[in-house]
Amino acid sequence: MRPEVVLRLAVSGGRLDGLRIGLTAFGGLLATLLLLAAATVQAVSGTGDYTNGLLVEPGLRPGVILALMLLGLPVLSFVGQCVRVGAPARDKRLADFRMAGATPGQAQKIAAAETGAAAAxxxxxxxxxxxxxxxxxxxxxxxxLPTDVLPSWWVLLVAVVVPVGGALVAALALRRSTMSAFGVVRNRPSRPPRLLPALLFVGGTAGLAGIGLILRVLGGDWGKWWAMLIEVGFLFVALAGLVTGGASLSAAIGRRVASRASSPALLLAGRRLVADPWAASRTLVAVLAAVLVGAGALGIRAVFAADWAGQVEVARQLGTTTGPHDPFYDRAFALTQLAVWIAIVVAAGGLLVATIEQVVERRRTLAALSAQGTPAGVLARALLWQTALPLVPGVVLATIVGGVAARAVYGQSGTFEEEAGRSCVPPSGANVQTWCDESSHWTPSRTITIELHGLVPWGGLTLLAVGAIATTLLVCGLGLLVLRRAIAVGELRTAS
Incomplete structure (x- = not known):
């Protein structure tokens, strides 16, 4: 099948296909802007003449670039959810192509080409x-903003990376589905792993907690690149365990809730989690990643604030001043938290798409439940419980990992120590040399130790976790607006 034929077949479709293409194009727009912004920051040379300290300091620009790249994770998740919008109508259209002689591989190429064209x-x-x-x-x-510089010529590769990446995401999302010529989709289910995710999560978290001891054994410090690489490696191992263990966690929660459900909504949600545990874990990846990064930033900010408070207390005991507080890091952390909340909102948008898709895909089942007397409110609460049950423990665990990662790097000690040498302050009018030469007037050398408080920002971490859960459930609740139409009696005639 020639490429132009694949492309023409890919963009043909109905209203739901147009909605899917529009949402995917929006995801491609966000990904392109993030990559162009990162390339622009990379093109800044020297100190630059900017009001934002993150752009002025050359050593901080790699962190800005990394933050922009991390914001691409929820965008990728959003595109992955958009691929499933209008799946029944797309499956019927692909079945027609199969009846005309297309192979399963060609049908998958058509679906991937649609996503690639929309991303383009x-x-x-x-x-x-x-x-x-x-x-x-x-x-x-x-x-x-760095509007006075342009990225290098290689930024044109973005025009290739984003469409190709979108097509690969679509192919990855549909890799376990096989379309027959009669419109039947055969999903090849796989059991969620149990032991490996737990080992990854526990091992990564333990590595983060003991990273200081590991560096002392290896004879390194945080100034070495390999030390930071070890810390980042442990962080990704813990995140991988959290993400891959989402399906097992969802299945375990579903079984426990279904066996002890005290309401029909909980019973429906629990049974659904047992039937398809991968759906919940697949949609929560971006939210958990954003919460983990946000928790780490809050932990680092708390350590910096406690360290500054220790310096102020030491200066007070010595009778000196510390100078004005530099608000640079406060602005940097504020921008980091803004980026985290943007990532959470984008990830919640992906969950909104997933919620709508679940309602549309299961409309025949939901209509049958409604016809048998199940109230619409029960079905709505069941869908919300289906999202909330794996979301709450996942967010709590992500918050813990982020906090542990921050303490591993910056918060190993709960004290602030300052060496105070001997000093002499003569009275007004006295001869400094004569007065201070008398040993009784010298203040002896000593080490001042200040207990640091607030190294664990409980309030900020709680606000982050509760806010992420509330934002996600609120956005997902908007997807229930299509529930009333999905449970209409006429939907009993649909194929799914």
Whole structure:
């Protein structure tokens, strides 16, 4: 099948197909803007004339680039959820192609080409928004944003990476489905692993907690690149265990809730989690990653604040001053938290798409339950419980891992020590040399130790966890607006 034929068949479809293409194009737009922003920051040289300290300091720009790249994770999750929008209608259309002689591999290529074409449209729009935004937001120096520099020529690879990445995400999302010529989708289910995710999570978290001891044994410190690589490696191992263990966690929670359910909504939610545990874990990946990064940033911010409080207390005991507090790090952490909440909202948007897709895909089952007397409110609560039951423990565990990672790097000790040498302050009018030469007037050398408080930001971590859960459930609740239409009696005639 020639590429132009695949592309023409990919973009043909009905209203739901158009919605899927539009959402995927929006995801491509977000991914393009993030990559272009990261490339622009990388192009800044020297100190630059900017009002934002994160752009002025060359040593902090890699952190900004990394943060922009991490924001791409929820965007990828969003695109992955968009692939499943209107799946029944797409399956019927692909079945028609199979009846016409297309192979299962060609049908999968058509679905992947649709996502790639939509992402390409989003990429073109993203480039347009980027250059228009540069012109609109450009200001005389000092600038807020680096609108005075352009990325290198290799940034044009974004026009290839985003569409190809979208097509690969679509192929990955559909890899376990086989379409027959009669419109039957055969999913090849796999049992969720149990032992490996637990080992990854426990091993990664324990490694983070003991990273200080590990570095002392290896004779390294945080100034060495391999030391940071070890810490980041443990962080990704713990996150991998949390993500891959989501299906096992969902299945275990579903079995326990279903066997002890005190309401029909909990019973329906528990049975659904047991029947398809991978669905919940697949949709929560981006939310958990954003919460983990946010918890780590809160932990580092608390350590910096406690260290500053220790310096102020030492200065008070010595009778000196510490100078004005530099708000640079406060602004940096505020921007980090803003990026985290943006990532949570984008990830929640992916969950909204997933919730709508679940309602549409299961409309015949939901309509049958409604016809048999199940109230619409029970079905709505069941869908919310289905999201909340694996979400709450996942967010709590992600918050713990982020906090442990922050303490591993910056919060090993709960004290602040300062060496205070001997000092002499003569009275007014006295001869300094004569007065201070008398040993009785010298203040002896000593070590001042201050207990640091607030190294664990319980309030901030609680707000992050509760806010992430509330935001996710609120956005998912918007997807229930299509429930009333999905449980109509006429939906009993649908194929799914």
């Amino acid at each position: 449209v989003g990429t073109v729009v993203g480039f347009s928004v980027y250059f228009i935004g540069r012109a609109v937001l450009d200001r005389p120096a000092p600038r807020l």
